[in-house]
Amino acid sequence: MKTDEAIPENSKTKKAAKGAFTKIMLPVTDMSCAACAVSVESMLKAQSGVRDAGVNFASQNAWVEYDPAAISLPQMRQAVQSAGYDLIIEQENAAGKQEEARQNHYQALKKKTIWAAILSVPVVVIGMFLMDMPYANPIMMVLSLPVLWLGRNFYINAYKQFRHGKANMDTLVALSTGIAFLFSAFTTFFPQFWHSRGIHPHVYFEAATVIIAFILLGKLLEERAKSNTSAALKKLMGLQPKTVRTVTGGAEKEIPVEKVTLGDIIVVRPGEKVPVDGEVKAGSSYVDESMISGEPVPVAKKAGDKVFAGTVNQKGSFRLEARKIGGDTVLAQIIRMVQEAQGSKAPVQKLVDRVAGIFVPVVIGIALLSFIAWMVLGGNNALTHALLAMVTVLVIACPCALGLATPTAIMVGVGKGAQSNILIRDAESLELGHG
Numbered sequence: 565m566k567t568d569e570a571i572p573e574n575s576k577t578k579k580a581a582k583g584a585f586t587k588i589m590l591p592v593t594d595m596s597c598a599a600c601a602v603s604v605e606s607m608l609k610a611q612s613g614v615r616d617a618g619v620n621f622a623s624q625n626a627w628v629e630y631d632p633a634a635i636s637l638p639q640m641r642q643a644v645q646s647a648g649y650d651l652i653i654e655q656e657n658a659a660g661k662q663e664e665a666r667q668n669h670y671q672a673l674k675k676k677t678i679w680a681a682i683l684s685v686p687v688v689v690i691g692m693f694l695m696d697m698p699y700a701n702p703i704m705m706v707l708s709l710p711v712l713w714l715g716r717n718f719y720i721n722a723y724k725q726f727r728h729g730k731a732n733m734d735t736l737v738a739l740s741t742g743i744a745f746l747f748s749a750f751t752t753f754f755p756q757f758w759h760s761r762g763i764h765p766h767v768y769f770e771a772a773t774v775i776i777a778f779i780l781l782g783k784l785l786e787e788r789a790k791s792n793t794s795a796a797l798k799k800l801m802g803l804q805p806k807t808v809r810t811v812t813g814g815a816e817k818e819i820p821v822e823k824v825t826l827g828d829i830i831v832v833r834p835g836e837k838v839p840v841d842g843e844v845k846a847g848s849s850y851v852d853e854s855m856i857s858g859e860p861v862p863v864a865k866k867a868g869d870k871v872f873a874g875t876v877n878q879k880g881s882f883r884l885e886a887r888k889i890g891g892d893t894v895l896a897q898i899i900r901m902v903q904e905a906q907g908s909k910a911p912v913q914k915l916v917d918r919v920a921g922i923f924v925p926v927v928i929g930i931a932l933l934s935f936i937a938w939m940v941l942g943g944n945n946a947l948t949h950a951l952l953a954m955v956t957v958l959v960i961a962c963p964c965a966l967g968l969a970t971p972t973a974i975m976v977g978v979g980k981g982a983q984s985n986i987l988i989r990d991a992e993s994l995e996l997g998h999g
Contacts, residue, residue, distance in 0.1 A: 585615050587629045589900070590637075591652040592644070593665050594721075595621055600649065603730050607647050611635055624666070626651065648724035670787045676714045677784050680777040683711050684770070691770035701752040704769040712745060715776035731924040737779055739928070740958035744772040747951055766948065771955065804873055804895055808839040811883065828886045838875045840886045841893045844868065847882030851875050856894060874898075931957040 592604055601621040608617035608626065613634025619626040628640065637653040644651050652665070687704050694700060715737070722738035725731055748767035751758065758765035809816045811829040821839050824830070829845065832838055838851065850862035853875045862878045865871060871884055874895035890896065931954045938950035 584633065585629050585631055587627060588637075590626050590628060590640075591665075592619060592624050592626050593650045593652065593669070595619075595624060595649055600733075603647055603725065603728075604644055604649050606730075607643050607728075608640060611640060611643055614640070646724070647728055647730070648721045666787070670784070673780065673784050673787060677777070677780040680711050680714045680773070680780050683707050683714075684773040684777045687711075687773045688770045691767070701748070701767050701769075704767065705749060705752055708745060708748075708769045708773050711773040711776050712741065715741065715780065718776070718779070731928065733924070735924055736927060736958045737775065739931075740955045741772040741775050743951060743958075744768040744775075744955050748772070768952070768955070804893075805837045805839050809833075822890070824886055824889050826886055826889060830884050830886060831881065832871075832877045832884060833881045834877060834879055836877050838871045838873055838877060838884070840873050840884075841871070841888035842884035842886045843870055845883050845885050847880060849880035849882050850878040852878060856898075927957065 592601075595601055595604065601619040604626060605617055605619040608614055608619070608628055611630075614628060614630045616629045617626060630640070637651075641651040641653050687707050690697065690700050690704050718734045718737040719742065721734040722731075725735055745768075748769045751765040751767050755765050804821060806821060807818050808821050808824055809818050809831040810824070811817075811831060816831060824840055830839060830842065832849075834849070844865050844867050846867060848864070848866040851865050851871055852860075852862050853872065854860050855874050856872055865882065870887075872895065873888075873893040888894075891900070934957050935950045935954040938953050939946050942949045
């Protein structure tokens, strides 16, 4: 494998072929569906100074090609935040910060899901089997309020999307549960409104709570799936040691790998991983370079030979001079290549993204048509049936699987390849190589 051909240059500092444009990879947080990725992508593309951008929901990453003289990273972050999402613009340990944010989000989501399920159970029992018990409606309303609070992010995100004239899955959830709860609350406080019209009033508190509980559960399972698909990338990141031993004035000193500078002399003992790319200055050994070459046989190293970060020293010890550090090492470039491949879009996914972008508005339109049709043709209890039909359409039309399946499959395929030392340049290559 020719390293210079197979591995792209540092995406954090790469200059575009024309003009002074820079291409950068930035982690995105707070996305909940494929339509969210479309929203973030459109917000980035709309900024002055951004030539092109792309967002992958499964990898939770965005790439942006922009002119640093026309727009800054904080300005891009502010634009994305206005739509209810966030960018991690700090370049130091961005992947680690994204993983930490993902774990915090997962734990918070897990607690919300558990509490929503616990509170929904009595609401469902009362609503389905004990609806005639005294004060049934007020009890269900009181139990439903905390569940709606646990799902408040649906309403907050839907409002932020509405401000920008956009819609996503949160819009569907917010509309369906909000309408069901408000309709039921109105019926609880003003039952005579329906009695005077000869209609026995029904409430749908259980629908609102169960919808939120199930959507939260679905998000929890999605987060777990996305975490599992990034296992191969975490394995690659774990190939680099956290600390190194440098030699200064004849004395050894242990420092974090981030503190290594070009020209430092580093000691590598038997069984240790090589921390940076460099040249052997003293000693000799055999080094396992299978993570680069795929060859299981250790390679002999002596003074003057090159060694690479992530490879494993076998028997002897040696000292090396640091020649490439941080994002310039071969290991860092391999990791970056895998990230870019996982975040790339196959031709079929571009079609999925276009469908996801118009999916939510179409569903809202169908829900409104259902409401109007029932109001016109429903006869007795037309309003109740119209509201129930509209809520049903909004609830069942969830585009998560539509937008998650393709990017997740790409992530799994690229990750499995990386585990077997097969580097896939992008998703299009993966799709073209299926035969």
